[in-house]
Amino acid sequence: MYPAHNEDGNFALTRFESMLKTNDVLFFDSEEFENIVNHYLENGKVNLAKKAIKLGLAQHPTSTTLKLFQIEVFIFENYFEKADELLNELYTLEPYNEEIYIQKANIYSKQDKHQKAIEMLERALEYTPDKADVYSLLGMEYLFLDNFEEAKTHFMRCLEHNEEDYSALYNIIYCFDFLDQQEEAIDYLNIFLNKNPYCEVAWHQLGKQYFDAKLYEKALTSFDFAIISDDQFIGAYLEKGKVLEKLKRYNEAIENYRITLELDDPTSFAYLRIGKCFEALGEDDLALKHYKKTVHEDPLLDKGWISISDYYIKKSDFQKALYYINKAVDIDENNVLYWKRYAKINHRLNFLEEAERGYRKSLELGNYELETWVTRCDILLKLGEYEAALTNCLQAEEFHPEAAEIMYRMAGIYFKLNDGDKGYYYLKNALKIDPEYAILMDELFPYVFTRKSVLDLVKVYQK
Incomplete structure (x- = not known):
């Protein structure tokens, strides 16, 4: 304009x-x-x-x-x-100057008066010879209003007037994705490609839709056509590599990831995926080599550090695994999975305080799996933190009210704290749920299990 x-x-x-x-x-x-x-x-x-x-x-x-x-x-x-x-x-x-209406629309848009902006842009459409840009602006205004159907329609009109406006194409697919219209997106892209068979962006987007639909062979074909249309298209090689991984064709996936390293500056993502492929092939040393290249390329990529940590966990080298999991946790301290690994590694090294901290952080971040509650309780018992262990179990009971593992532990803790009434209460409830699991009392609270009253109660439920 x-x-x-x-x-x-x-x-x-x-x-x-x-x-x-x-x-x-x-x-x-x-x-x-x-x-x-x-x-x-x-x-x-x-x-x-x-x-x-x-x-x-x-x-x-x-x-x-x-x-x-x-x-x-x-x-x-x-x-x-x-x-x-x-x-x-x-x-x-x-x-009759369309720019006047476009700039008025710009003012309204900046003031969050998007409906008025749309009215101005519709006036601009009456006078502009370049309808594609105005349709694109209309699409954006409808996006601001969360009206994804109208936004999609206007971006489509933009693309009809300018088939090389790839930003409009991306926005169309964004609307389809938001509206959960995967089949419609695939149909639209196929129709578009019938008219524009060498549009690498459309082939790339079609491949991603097929990938999300788990139609991997069709996704592979789409990415191949994207590469035929533009053999320098790095994104298509990366996506093709991901599809080949899903198909367990790891050597071919590696080849495609390596092409991206030759076409442009190396990326940490490509090194990471190559490492994963080598790991799947059982080439652990080559996997580690590429994981290290990953973190060298991007020291803030937590997935690189976690991959190295997992490598050393697999090798039972927990000291090195701990070093690398600390790197990942430092980068993303709100990742539950990292804290669980942190806890398990410290547990294997018998660093109980740190293991307990890891499980506690996992719980704080919303990981309420029974195993997490139980393992943290057992660590607190080993540390002699009976009150903390009891608090842990009371919280666990809210999420797992029928878990015998929790109730047996609560019974033992109450007996330890000289609260026999509650001890027997939880022991009876645990025995009702799973009487065979009473052996847990013998393992964790042997001094309780030797009590005659406890043994007699267990015998009643194990008959």
């Missing part, structure tokens, strides 16, 4: 910047000023754009395009009243 920058524009830009340095005043025609301003705005140099607009309007006070640039800057700086005032002036002169 605004003038494009070209070689003449480059010459004008050089002259303009030379003028700023020398304070000389040179003449530029209005189109040259328009190119200069457009260049600065596209490159985020707003202050220079403002200088060019000011000088441009001084030399060409009737230039509508320069005034529209002025309005754009006003809107950018949130001077909506100034922008609206200038727009109204332009409207009296050029009521």
